[in-house]
Amino acid sequence: MQLLRNYHYVAAMLLFCIGLYTVIMRRNIIKKLIGLNIMETAVFFFYISLGYLDGGIAPIRVGGADPSRMVNPIPQALILTGIVVAVSVTALALALVILLYRQYGTLDVDRLFRDEGEAEAGEGKGEAA
Amino acid sequence: MGAYRHFPILMITLPLLGAVFMPLMGYLRAKWVPWTAALPLAASSVLGVLLIGKIPAEGYLGYHLGNWEPPWGIEIRVDFMGLFLMLIVCGITLLSMVYSRRYIAAEVSEGRQTAYYTLFLLMSGAMLGFTATGDIFNLFVFMEILALSSYALVAITGNRNAVRAAFKYLLMGAPSSIMVLLAIGFLYSATGTLNMADLSRRIAESGYTEVLIVSYILFVIGFGVKAALFPLHMWLPDAHSIAPSPISALLSGLLVEVSAFAILRISFSVFTSGAENLIGGTMDAAGIFAAAAVLFGGIMAVLQKDLKMMIAYSTISHIGYIFLGITAMTAEGITGAMYHMLDHGLAKACLFLCAGSFIYVKGYRRIEDLKGAWRQMPWTCFAFALAALSVVGIPPTAGFISKWYLILGNIEGGNYLYVVILLAGSILAAVYCFRVIIYMFFLPGKEGAWEGEFKDAAPSMLSPVWILSLGTLFFGVFSYLVIPSLLKAAEFLL
Numbered sequence: 001m002q003l004l005r006n007y008h009y010v011a012a013m014l015l016f017c018i019g020l021y022t023v024i025m026r027r028n029i030i031k032k033l034i035g036l037n038i039m040e041t042a043v044f045f046f047y048i049s050l051g052y053l054d055g056g057i058a059p060i061r062v063g064g065a066d067p068s069r070m071v072n073p074i075p076q077a078l079i080l081t082g083i084v085v086a087v088s089v090t091a092l093a094l095a096l097v098i099l100l101y102r103q104y105g106t107l108d109v110d111r112l113f114r115d116e117g118e119a120e121a122g123e124g125k126g127e128a129a
Numbered sequence: 130m131g132a133y134r135h136f137p138i139l140m141i142t143l144p145l146l147g148a149v150f151m152p153l154m155g156y157l158r159a160k161w162v163p164w165t166a167a168l169p170l171a172a173s174s175v176l177g178v179l180l181i182g183k184i185p186a187e188g189y190l191g192y193h194l195g196n197w198e199p200p201w202g203i204e205i206r207v208d209f210m211g212l213f214l215m216l217i218v219c220g221i222t223l224l225s226m227v228y229s230r231r232y233i234a235a236e237v238s239e240g241r242q243t244a245y246y247t248l249f250l251l252m253s254g255a256m257l258g259f260t261a262t263g264d265i266f267n268l269f270v271f272m273e274i275l276a277l278s279s280y281a282l283v284a285i286t287g288n289r290n291a292v293r294a295a296f297k298y299l300l301m302g303a304p305s306s307i308m309v310l311l312a313i314g315f316l317y318s319a320t321g322t323l324n325m326a327d328l329s330r331r332i333a334e335s336g337y338t339e340v341l342i343v344s345y346i347l348f349v350i351g352f353g354v355k356a357a358l359f360p361l362h363m364w365l366p367d368a369h370s371i372a373p374s375p376i377s378a379l380l381s382g383l384l385v386e387v388s389a390f391a392i393l394r395i396s397f398s399v400f401t402s403g404a405e406n407l408i409g410g411t412m413d414a415a416g417i418f419a420a421a422a423v424l425f426g427g428i429m430a431v432l433q434k435d436l437k438m439m440i441a442y443s444t445i446s447h448i449g450y451i452f453l454g455i456t457a458m459t460a461e462g463i464t465g466a467m468y469h470m471l472d473h474g475l476a477k478a479c480l481f482l483c484a485g486s487f488i489y490v491k492g493y494r495r496i497e498d499l500k501g502a503w504r505q506m507p508w509t510c511f512a513f514a515l516a517a518l519s520v521v522g523i524p525p526t527a528g529f530i531s532k533w534y535l536i537l538g539n540i541e542g543g544n545y546l547y548v549v550i551l552l553a554g555s556i557l558a559a560v561y562c563f564r565v566i567i568y569m570f571f572l573p574g575k576e577g578a579w580e581g582e583f584k585d586a587a588p589s590m591l592s593p594v595w596i597l598s599l600g601t602l603f604f605g606v607f608s609y610l611v612i613p614s615l616l617k618a619a620e621f622l623l
Contacts, residue, residue: 016311023304032300039307047314075317078266082310085273089303092280096299099284099292112293 008049015042027109029100033093040086044079051075133183136176137207137261138192140215143169143176144222144254148247155243163230166246170226170253174219177212184212186617191263199263200327206263209618210467213611214260214390217474220600221382222253224593225375228482231587232489236373237285245285245373252278252379256387265313265399266323268391272309272355276302279384283372294367301364305354312347315340316399325394329401341400342407348395349411356388358415358452359422362445366429369441374485377437381444382478386470389451393463396455397622409458416456420550422449427557431564436484436496439561440477443520446554447473453547454535462538463619464612465531471604471611472519472527479516479597483509486586486594491579496565501574506585510569512598517562519601522555527604530612 003010019042022035051072059070097107104112147169155162184190189208193199207215226249237245255274262268280302284295313323319337322328332341350361357365365385369377396408426446433439447469454466486509487493487502503510519526532555539547585591604611 020304023300029296029300036303036307039304043307043311043314046311047317050314050318074323075314078317081266081270085270085277085306088277089273089299089306092277093296093299093303096280096284096292096296099287100296103289103292113297 008052009046012042012046012049015039015045018042029097029107029109029112032109033090033097036093037086037090040082044082044086047075047079047082133180134190134192136180137190137205137215138194140173140176140219141205141254141258141261143173144250144257148250148254151247151250152243155246159239159243162243162246163226163233166250167223167226169250170219170223173253173257174216174223177216177219180207180212181216184209186614187621200322200324203267204263204324204326205261206325207261209614210390210393210622211260213467213615214387214470215257217471218253218256218260218383218387221474221478221597222249222256222379224596225249225378225478225482228378228485228590228593229373229375231590232375232485233373235489238287241285241287245282248278248282248285249376249379252282256383259387260390263325264323265316265325265328269306269310269313272391273306275384275387276306276355279368279376279380282376283368283380285376286373290367291371294364294371298364298368301354301361305351305361308347309351312344312351315344315347319344325399328399332400338407345395345400345407345411349392349415352388352392352395353415356385356392356452357445357448359418359425359445359449362422362426362448365445366438366441369444369481370435370437374437374481374488377441377485378478378481381441381481382474385444385448386451386474389448389455389466390470393455393466412456412458415452416544416547419449419452419456420547422446423453423550423554424449424557427554427561430561431557433561434496435494436487436499436565437481437494439496439565440480440484443480443558443561444473444477446557447477447520450532450535450551450554453551454538457535457538457542457544457547458623459538459541460616460619460623461534461541463622464615465534465536465538467615467619468527468534468604468608468612469531472531472601475597475600475604476516476519476526476528479512479594479601480520482590482594482597483513483516486590489590490584490586496568498575499565500568500572501579502569504574505579505583507583508585508591509594512591512594513569514566515598516601517566519598519605521558521562525602525605527601527608530605530608534612 016039019035019039023032026032053071056071057065057069059073101107106112154165186209189206192205194203233242233245252275255271259271259275262271280295280299283298284292317323319335319340320328320331322331354361369381400408423446426442430439430442433442451466451469454462519528522528522532536548536551
């Protein structure tokens with residue numbers, strides 16, 4: 001019953017798990033990034049639902065507003081920072097994806113990392129400054 | 130009350146401010162960038178040194194940002210261990226920065242050098258903030274600045290392997306950051322506060338045990354990825370060996386350690402009251418992984434052909450050492466872990482910078498190519514050997530002192546198996562370190578490889594290397610300057 005009442009937490013955790021599954025199991029790196037964003041969204045959703053109040057009002061004290069009906073603003077403020085971080089991570093990751101695609105010509109993880117062992121063995125002084 | 134109250138926040142903001150001005154500097158006077166980038170780090174180091182003795186082992190220095198009282202505002206809280214780690218961070222970042230000037234001019238293309246120094250300063254400032262902050266959400270923010278700048282720095286040369294290593298690092302690092310954010314959300318939902326000191330008071334009152342268990346485990350996994358605790362280490366060997374050498378020194382000498390320190394703080398200054406069983410159980414589990422890390426890292430290091438790859442695997446092994454000290458949960462163990470952070474930071478930074486010098490001067494990366502290297506680069510070779518002795522733990526070096534306390538701590542905690550594993554790890558370290566030393570000094574080189582006139586690295590590259598390697602010797606001989614206070618601070622923490 002408690003689980004049903006807190007259905008928003010359940011939804012957030014389901015989303016989180018879907019995102020984590022996508023990051024781990026998908027072979028396409030763009031899909032991995034989408035999974036990463038789903039994970040992030042799940043956490044944002046969790047935070048926002050923490051501060052949610054049915055019929056709540058903005059937390060501004062004017063003209064005797066009732067403090068017990070005010071929405072908690074802290075999770076929203078925190079998640080604003082979280083969104084900025086998430087955008088930066090996604091931007092950097094996409095930049096790396098572009099570079100990877102230019103140099104390897106593929107977005108498939110298995111093919112990207114297939115020659116890893118050989119590349120390390122073959123990298124002698126050629127790559128050095 | 131004195132001016133020194135403001136030092137911790139200045140130590141954090143100076144490098145961050147420097148990072149803001151770097152692009153402008155690059156636009157106006159690109160030649161001055163390496164010099165001006167070292168200034169904020171030097172200033173932070175000076176402020177840090179001035180703080181020595183101002184913070185007692187049992188106390189802390191609190192700073193309220195914007196003069197908002199702690200439970201509501203963000204607090205910077207530097208205790209003795211925090212200051213100890215901040216000084217290590219300042220010292221090693223400054224020395225790597227001095228080393229960077231020549232190395233980066235050769236390795237990184239002209240258009241990216243300003244970006245390199247900007248990211249370097251961002252990373253240094255974030256590490257200092259990460260160590261000092263007393264607010265758990267602030268911890269997340271600094272962790273993300275640190276992580277983002279380090280992903281970008283691994284990829285800065287832009288060649289195939291570097292981009293791939295950075296992407297692998299990001300694919301493991303970003304989900305771990307999200308886990309930490311979720312863990313903070315759980316903690317906030319259970320207690321309604323974000324200040325670490327306030328959290329530790331309220332956790333016992335809250336009574337939401339299940340939420341706390343999930344939150345704590347998410348913290349350990351999240352920071353465990355950043356600290357590269359076995360089996361979450363997969364990103365480390367590539368990222369550490371392919372990054373430019375000064376960045377390898379930072380990643381290996383500092384980043385993994387501040388992450389381990391974050392686990393230490395979360396375990397012992399946040400989840401203290403009412404969660405002893407939870408911490409004890411998790412620490413037992415982490416101890417098993419740490420022991421596996423010591424052996425796995427050591428064995429893999431022995432098998433490597435590439436010098437930087439070998440040092441990177443050795444880092445995995447040494448992270449195991451630091452964690453074995455933390456998981457012993459005794460004052461001696463934690464002292465050993467903290468001292469190992471110092472020793473490992475100095476020695477690993479020195480080894481990576483030496484490896485960088487070999488690449489810079491001769492272009493050799495493979496261990497085989499180092500046969501007979503002392504004939505042309507004696508100074509670099511001797512510094513490498515001294516730091517390698519500290520990695521093994523030979524008596525007059527700092528490595529011996531830290532391993533001594535790690536073993537004492539584990540005997541105290543009754544984990545005799547871990548004592549054996551710590552010793553086995555040292556034997557493995559001896560195998561992979563002495564192999565390189567023997568190659569350098571006692572084997573004849575390949576035809577024409579190391580012949581010709583004396584050709585060591587430039588003074589601006591040699592002096593940081595030598596300061597680091599003499600540092601391992603200094604802190605081995607004069608360990609009594611730090612150890613008693615660390616022991617007291619560790620007892621206070623437990």
